[in-house]
Amino acid sequence: MASTEDKSLASGSAARLSRDHLSLSQAAFLLDFDGTLVDIAPTPEAVIVPPGLKETLLRLREACDGALAVITGRPVPQIDEFLGDIPFAVAGEHGIAIRHRPGGPVERAALPPVPTDWIREAQDLVASLPGTRLERKVGGFVLHYRAAPESEEVLKRAAEAWVAPTKGTFHVQAAKMAWEIRPAGIDKGYAVRLLMENAPFTGRKPVFVGDDVTDEDGVKAAVSLGGLGLRIPADFPTPASFRSWLASLVPVPGNTSPGGSK
Numbered sequence: 407m408a409s410t411e412d413k414s415l416a417s418g419s420a421a422r423l424s425r426d427h428l429s430l431s432q433a434a435f436l437l438d439f440d441g442t443l444v445d446i447a448p449t450p451e452a453v454i455v456p457p458g459l460k461e462t463l464l465r466l467r468e469a470c471d472g473a474l475a476v477i478t479g480r481p482v483p484q485i486d487e488f489l490g491d492i493p494f495a496v497a498g499e500h501g502i503a504i505r506h507r508p509g510g511p512v513e514r515a516a517l518p519p520v521p522t523d524w525i526r527e528a529q530d531l532v533a534s535l536p537g538t539r540l541e542r543k544v545g546g547f548v549l550h551y552r553a554a555p556e557s558e559e560v561l562k563r564a565a566e567a568w569v570a571p572t573k574g575t576f577h578v579q580a581a582k583m584a585w586e587i588r589p590a591g592i593d594k595g596y597a598v599r600l601l602m603e604n605a606p607f608t609g610r611k612p613v614f615v616g617d618d619v620t621d622e623d624g625v626k627a628a629v630s631l632g633g634l635g636l637r638i639p640a641d642f643p644t645p646a647s648f649r650s651w652l653a654s655l656v657p658v659p660g661n662t663s664p665g666g667s668k
């Protein structure tokens with residue numbers, strides 16, 4: 407997968423990336439969740455796992471000897487709620503919390519806690535801005551404005567005012583209709599590299615797929631490890647087209663319909 411041809415595929419359309427290009431027995435899949443495996447929804451809780459996705463992921467995990475991980479900004483337990491034990495590993499909170507194997511412990515990076523006065527102020531702020539909301543995580547928090555786009559700037563200014571005095575210990579991450587405040591130093595590229603050091607991922611070629619700014623670190627890490635970094639919408643126009651591609655990699659035996667999934 408590190409051939410010249412594959413490097414060109416990493417930046418081009420993924421339509422050509424068929425089973426022939428990807429040797430599943432040598433690949434490890436490291437997949438973003440929101441906006442990649444599932445469509446973006448009005449709120450984090452409203453996300454729907456589409457019919458057939460779990461079955462596709464199960465077949466994929468089997469085809470690559472377990473080397474299937476979800477790398478997400480969400481906390482690990484939320485991925486468990488959506489996908490159960492289908493991913494072999496889950497990296498949550500952009501890599502701050504990683505569970506390397508089913509039933510294993512969630513290992514958390516040692517990072518400074520978010521100051522409690524920021525949380526208090528964030529609660530007051532979202533209470534004063536209808537349509538905005540605060541999402542708490544162990545390692546940080548998110549200010550969502552999908553239902554109140556007019557509040558984008560005021561939320562950004564507040565977030566930047568909190569982190570500025572920390573001189574880089576914390577940073578503000580642009581997300582989809584949201585600002586995320588979290589400690590610096592850990593990103594999805596770190597998660598890709600760490601997961602790839604352990605079985606069943608180690609020795610395989612990482613295939614990372616994501617849709618957001620925070621996924622760029624994962625894309626770069628996968629390419630630097632000799633694998634593929636693919637993006638929505640550059641390589642797949644929509645999460646649905648990405649899901650169809652995944653299904654085409656692991657067709658249901660006997661099913662000849664496009665994508666091969668029932």
Ligand SMILES: O=P(O)(O)OC[C@H]1O[C@H](O[C@H]2O[C@H](CO)[C@@H](O)[C@H](O)[C@H]2O)[C@H](O)[C@@H](O)[C@@H]1O
Binds near residue numbers: 450
């Ligand atoms: O790394 P990801 O798996 O892509 O997660 C990124 C963030 O996703 C969630 O927020 C985003 O998706 C929501 C549901 O579609 C949407 O309503 C929201 O506007 C988006 O920002 C999640 O809430 C965050 O914790 C994740 O960091």
